[in-house]
Structure formats: C-alpha cells, structure tokens
Amino acid sequence: MIFLLALFAFVFGTLIGSFLNVVIYRVPAGLSIVYPRSRCPHCGHTLTPLELIPIVSWAVQRGQCRNCKAPIAVRYPLVEALTGVLFAIAALLRPDFPGLFLIWAFMALLIALSFIDLDTYELPWQLNYGGLLLGLLGAGLLSYPQPFPQALNGALLGAGLLAMVNAFGVLTILRGKNNVWTPPFGYPQINLAAAVGSLLGPAAGLVAGFLNVAFNLRSPRPLRIPDLLGLALAALGPLLALIPGWFVSPLASLKGGLLSAGGIALAGGIYWWVQEWRSPKAQPQEDGEVVAMGFGDVILMGFLGAWLGVGNLIVALLLAVVAGAVIGLIARRITGENKIPFGPYLAIGGLVAFFYGSDLIHWYLSYIGAR
Ligand SMILES: [Zn+2]
Structure with a gap:
C-alpha cells in the first residue's frame, strides 16, 4: 500500500516538476506562469499534451524539439525526476494526509528556489515569502509540522541569524564598508x-x-x-x-x-x-562585492525556520555550510565561477534537517557524551 502511494507520489511529482520548470524559467523573467502555454523557446511551437509528458516526452524525442529539432536541455527531465523522487521519499517517510501535501509544497518551493538561484543568483520574493506564509499557515491551522509559536520563533530567529551573519561578515571582511x-x-x-x-x-x-x-x-x-x-x-x-x-x-x-x-x-x-x-x-542596490550573502538567503532562512523550528534550522544551516564548502569548492574548480549561490545548499540542508534533524541532534549529543 505504501509503495502504491510512493508510486503515485513519484508520478505526481514529475508532473509538478514539469510545472516547476516553467516557474524556474518564467518567474525571474517576470512572466506569467499560467499563460501562454508552454512552447519551444527556439521555434515558438506550442507544445501538445503528448510533448508534455514528464521525462517520457524528452526521452522519446531524444532531447530534441519535435518541430525544429533544436536540443532541449537535459535539465528539464532532471528537474522532473528530482521532484518525483523527492515526493516519493516524502510519501515513504511521512505517509499521512494532509501533512504530505504541505511537505510536497515545501519541496516544490525549495526546488524552484534552488534552480532559480543557480540561474540568476536571486531568490524571488514571492516564492520565499510564499514558503514562509505557507509554513506559518500550516502551523497555525493544522499545527503541522509544528505548533505556531515554534514556527514563528523559527522564522524570526532564522532570518535574524542570517542577517547578523551577513552584517558581521561584511564588517569583518570589508571593514565596515556600507552594507546593502x-x-x-x-x-x-x-x-x-x-x-x-x-x-x-x-x-x-x-x-x-x-x-x-x-x-x-x-x-x-x-x-x-x-x-x-x-x-x-x-x-x-x-x-x-x-x-x-x-x-x-x-x-x-x-x-x-x-x-x-x-x-x-x-x-x-x-x-x-x-x-x-x-x-x-x-x-x-545589490553589489555582489559588498554583500557577504544575498538578502534572499535571509528570507529563505526565515522560510526554512517556519518549517523546521530553531533546533532543526541550526542543523540545516550547518549542513548547508558544509555542503556549500565542499560542493562549492568543487564547482568552483570546474566552472571557474567565483560567485556561489547559497540557496541550493540551504535547501539541501533544510530538506535533510526536516526529516532527520532531531535524529542528527540526538546522535551528536550521544556522540559527545551529553546523553
Ligand atoms: Zn522548436
């Protein structure tokens, strides 16, 4: 039964992933996400339902537009598959409704934010605040995944923590040069x-x-x-x-x-x-040289705090810093890009901490002999 749910979650996830591809492309450009229908960016050919089947269409068309044969980036099916896999994992770990719907929304927002950050080094306000609001609403109306006071506390502490890291960072690195x-x-x-x-x-x-x-x-x-x-x-x-x-x-x-x-x-x-x-x-003014970390990350920490609460949020931040240091350094070697978006690492840390944060805290406390 649970595997049937996971299978459904995967298929549903790939469909949402297909929609996220649209969000990732259109939201930073300030375009509507519902209109017009999806089309080939190369020849403008409007995609038919058969060309919109997640993963399958891309594979059948061998990564090409059916009309003009222009290549379609492999990232499109990858985002669809990633969303499907994450939705299935969520279904296996927390198979109860309506909570699962909220977790899926949480995941979808983090996927969209991560890829937009990779593309543009920006985290759109509407997605960040949308996630924050949804976290507070879930907490307020359903007490899910945590009671409202914890969610609000997490949101404020999260945003405050990263704002202060940012402020102190600019002060020490650039000796008090004016912040953004x-x-x-x-x-x-x-x-x-x-x-x-x-x-x-x-x-x-x-x-x-x-x-x-x-x-x-x-x-x-x-x-x-x-x-x-x-x-x-x-x-x-x-x-x-x-x-x-x-x-x-x-x-x-x-x-x-x-x-x-x-x-x-x-x-x-x-x-x-x-x-x-x-x-x-x-x-x-957002001057890449002055800001230690973008302000979008501050709001994203608020968003994550509303879902994770303070303890798990700190686990998420630590995981993000470690992942950012390791993956970021490797990516820098490969791409030669100096600017590293922090949003994807926060998203990874946030997702891991959401499911395993308290386990990690307990494991660490017993490891150092505190319990
Ligand atoms: Zn085309």
Whole structure:
C-alpha cells in the first residue's frame, strides 16, 4: 500500500516538476506562469499534451524539439525526476494526509528556489515569502509540522541569524564598508533592532527598529546608526548577560537580538518587494562585492525556520555550510565561477534537517557524551 502511494507520489511529482520548470524559467523573467502555454523557446511551437509528458516526452524525442529539432536541455527531465523522487521519499517517510501535501509544497518551493538561484543568483520574493506564509499557515491551522509559536520563533530567529551573519561578515571582511539597502529600511535598522533587542528584549528591539524606519519614512534626512556601533552594541548584550545577577541570561539576550533583527529583516524584505513591484528602478542596490550573502538567503532562512523550528534550522544551516564548502569548492574548480549561490545548499540542508534533524541532534549529543 505504501509503495502504491510512493508510486503515485513519484508520478505526481514529475508532473509538478514539469510545472516547476516553467516557474524556474518564467518567474525571474517576470512572466506569467499560467499563460501562454508552454512552447519551444527556439521555434515558438506550442507544445501538445503528448510533448508534455514528464521525462517520457524528452526521452522519446531524444532531447530534441519535435518541430525544429533544436536540443532541449537535459535539465528539464532532471528537474522532473528530482521532484518525483523527492515526493516519493516524502510519501515513504511521512505517509499521512494532509501533512504530505504541505511537505510536497515545501519541496516544490525549495526546488524552484534552488534552480532559480543557480540561474540568476536571486531568490524571488514571492516564492520565499510564499514558503514562509505557507509554513506559518500550516502551523497555525493544522499545527503541522509544528505548533505556531515554534514556527514563528523559527522564522524570526532564522532570518535574524542570517542577517547578523551577513552584517558581521561584511564588517569583518570589508571593514565596515556600507552594507546593502538604501534608506529608509536596511541593515542599519536591523543592526539597531539587534542592539536594542539583545540589551532589552525582543519587544524593545522591534519597537526601536520600526521607530527608526518610521522616522526615515517621514524625514528628509534618514537616521542611521553606524554599522560598527550597532553591531558592537548587539554583541555587548550577551556579554553583559554573563555578569552574575544580570537580569537576562546570555542565551535570552542572544535570542532577543536575533528575534528583533529577524522581525525587521522580514518586514524590510516586504517593504523592498513592494518598492520593486511599484517601480523596478527603486530596488535596493545589490553589489555582489559588498554583500557577504544575498538578502534572499535571509528570507529563505526565515522560510526554512517556519518549517523546521530553531533546533532543526541550526542543523540545516550547518549542513548547508558544509555542503556549500565542499560542493562549492568543487564547482568552483570546474566552472571557474567565483560567485556561489547559497540557496541550493540551504535547501539541501533544510530538506535533510526536516526529516532527520532531531535524529542528527540526538546522535551528536550521544556522540559527545551529553546523553
Ligand atoms: Zn522548436
């Protein structure tokens, strides 16, 4: 019975994979994903249903357009097969509905985001925030895969963690060179929120960050605290908390800073998404040399956090860093490309941690003799 479900999942997955090929190609280009019907990019021939059978059509046509014989990239059937295999694995590991539908959606979004990141070094807002929203909805309505408070906590901490890694990275690597985002809403506000949050708690941190943004929206002269000051204060919170008798623990202080940074970062992404949608020119400057990691990765960490919760999310990040270091270095040798997209590694780490995160944590704890 379970194998019948897995078989169905595979076939269904290849169909979704075929749709993901369209998403991967059209979303970064700003095209509609429903219209027009799929066509050969070479000759414009509209594909018939027979030419749209996942994997099979490509194999039967020997990787060529039936009309003009132009080659069709092997990546198309590969994405279809990958989606089918992942959907089947999910069906074998978590064969219960409606949860399985949510996991399939989780996987589909991660596949689309990964390939778009490989192609364009960007993670589209709508897919990132779509995944985040779906994670929060699943948690809120079905308590799946985890209760809502854990999902929200994971989302904020995830985004905050990567925003801070990013901010500290830019500071140390490039000695305080200005980070991305122009006023009113950017890293200076994230840093301020982290500083206040680590000293006085997440509520105070979020209020400080949003007050700064509100001021900047009204004032012709935007207010920004220097990156170095903001980050130094953010680091000071957990250090002060080491003092015996301090009113919060170091961990609580760290959490306060990260939750605040995450809240401002996720809100900032929405702000820039709206700006970009209103006028494509207003988007924040993304200078590949200045950013240690793209801001899309920050939102993606929020998305993953909403699905994984904090513990598994940290496992996912560690797996992503290791996978990125190993695979990235090999890929760099082969392609000579210096820029490495981090999204696919986060997606791999996220998927592994989703199913095996707690196992890995338990294994590691017993390995070091903690339990
Ligand atoms: Zn053609």
